Amino acid sequence: MTDEPANPTPDEALGAALRSLWHTGDPVPETLLAAGFGALGWRDVDGAFARLVEDTGAEHTLAHVRGGHSPARLLTFAAGDLMVVLELAGRRLLGQLDPAAPATVAVESAAGPHTVRADDHGRFRADDLPAGWLRLAVAFDGGERLRTAWFGT
Template identity: 40%
Template sequence: MSDREPDLHEVGPEPGADDLALLQDIARLAARRDPVPPALVAMAKASFTWRTVDEELAEMVWDSAVQAGEGALVRSAAAGVRLLTFATPHLTLELEVVQTGTRRRLVGELTPATGARVVVEHDGGTSEDVSDEHGRFLVDDVPAGRIKLRCVPADGAGAALVTTWMEV
């Protein structure tokens, strides 16, 4: 037995144009003679919803950029600060977005207070922090643009809170 790896050409010939045409003909014939049942296609598409079965999409219940003009008392009236509140039936996320040039600082608090892994998805990748025993966290140096937050309880109890994509 030899230790060298075989050359691909030793294994078999590369498919030529005739081979590819034959495979396309077989695919067309199979689609016509034995199509995938529509119910099976629907079930396959529905199975994608199970990807996030342990997550709850949080509803945005407050955005100071939209609602500050409604006479509400805003905790911080400083320019460049936006306050957001997201809620699920089990967890609330209060978020302060501070503009620092082209970057953002996210200061947040989870209620009820819980330790959680906080992941911020953004156009540049992801940034993370872990909330303390009071539910507070800080994610610094997030690029301006679209973000999405995912808060996963550290103890595994309860569903993760996930926000929709938003512009900051």
């Protein structure tokens, strides 16, 4: 069974021809589809969404023009009383949860999640992260959940 109507109108026939052309002549790369579905996937309705409230990355855009190392980038996300402070340096991420609490932290990317544990002081570290867009999904041991906005490396 197909999705095409038995007696298509001219507009429906044109739409079907264009879909066929794009599907065979210029298909969307699988990695782009996966990233799109990941970005638009169903949100955790019980979890808090932490928006970016501070990013020092814009302040240091010219710092490495003459060949020096770019400084660590500091990002702060907030959702109500919960806060996540990150230091991003190359492929390493250091983080602090506030209020401090143990949690499972998944650093999500197009390559899949990289899961680490935050200690009793809310500190965590993730190494060898892929370049590109990342976000954190935090599951506190007490049951609260938090997801940050996407941010680029």
